[in-house]
Amino acid sequence: MALRWYTTVIDSHDIAAQARWWAETLDFRIVYEDAHEVAVIPKHMSEDVIEDGATWMRQAQGLVFVPVPEGKTIKNRLHIDLAPHTSQDRDAEIAALLERGATLADVGQDDDVTWTVLADPEGNEFCVLSSRDR
Structure with a gap:
């Protein structure tokens, strides 16, 4: 029997701002x-009760932001990878994230990697991968 990956919880100082940014x-x-x-889910996802277990298991994951008093001190052990579609301008997507408060992050990656490491407004690292179509 498998369990559904329901949500990822992100520790935050300002849960409302972090939830809105993500x-x-x-x-x-x-x-x-x-x-x-603060809980966020994909716009296409329903909040209705799902009686069928197989349908429920296929639902997407959400994010939950919870308050913590301490600041982030080390590199994340778990991070989110984002990927643009091949029809999107990857550099423009990264620029938009930077304009909205993301920062470039160095976690020891080589210069020739195919992803860009960024940090959200509270310093949580995430990656923007190369463009993909699957």
Whole structure:
């Protein structure tokens, strides 16, 4: 029996700002928000009850942002990879992320890698991969 990967939880200082930044980045929407967490899911994903287990297992993952008092001190052990479609301008997508508050990050990658490492506004690393069509 398998379990569904339901969500990824991201520790944050400003959960509302982080959730909104990632929701815009991924074209997600906020589905829950209070002082203790903010949850975002893909816009196409339904919030309706799904009775069928197989259908429920095929649902996409969400992100949940929770408050923590401490700051980030080391490289993430887990990170998100984003990929543009081959019809998208990868450099323009990276520029848009930088304009919205992402920063270039060095986690020890070589100069000739096919991905770009960035950090979100609170310093969490993520990668923008080469363009793909699958």
